[in-house]
Amino acid sequence: MSVDRPRPLVAGNWKMNGLMRSSAKVLGEVHAGYTPGLRARVDLVVCPPATLVSAFAHMSVGTRVGIGGQDCHAKESGAFTGDVSAEMLADAGAAYVLVGHSERRQYHKEKDADVCAKAVAAHRAGLTAIVCVGETREEREAGKTLAVVRKQLRGSIPVDSNSHNLVVAYEPVWAIGTGLTPTAADVAEVHAAIREELKRLVGKADHAKVRILYGGSVKPSNAAELMAVENVNGALVGGASLVAADFLAIAGAYLS
């Protein structure tokens, strides 16, 4: 493993799933399964719905499992009914926040500039922003994948980003929740392009240390193959992260 190779990160995006009692059980199982061997190899982060961030952060003290929000508002506070600021997430004990997930881009019409403002807010609050990018099926079929991803990166990544406060997640929209995944070669091509783009956006000194996660139908059965791809430094896991054994098995790809 080269010196510059970043420490892997496996993050679970629970989306709009999870009530207190059953979720605490799953989180407890994740804590129990995050063995010293696994801790030595990979960072684990759980991003529950906003209602569970504070409780999960309290429960995770001393476990080294990080907690993240799934979105934040760009402003620190104000008349924005229903929204949660990055400062509130940090106050609740989060260390990470997802921004620009395709479900936010699609259902809440978030544009790159909105995503960038949210990442700026995350940094202001001391959070690591996990900036999500990815092409739709139509864009892939039209051969526009790399152009789309590069444009999203340029528009979504703030200038103050570095390998501590930024993680990039490549999630092809057509692979999310569908059981479909790109080939290892396709993932390698996109991740190489992201690394190249980071050289310009984050700077030559630090760009190699920024974690680039793959997301979209990551399961225990395909994790080893996907995690072995060059420039894949971990996973952003949706459905499979709701089952502790599956989430841990995905992280376990880094044990072999």
Ligand SMILES: O=C(CO)COP(=O)(O)O
């Ligand atoms: O959107 C995702 C994670 O953010 C991926 O979801 P799935 O793992 O369920 O495909």
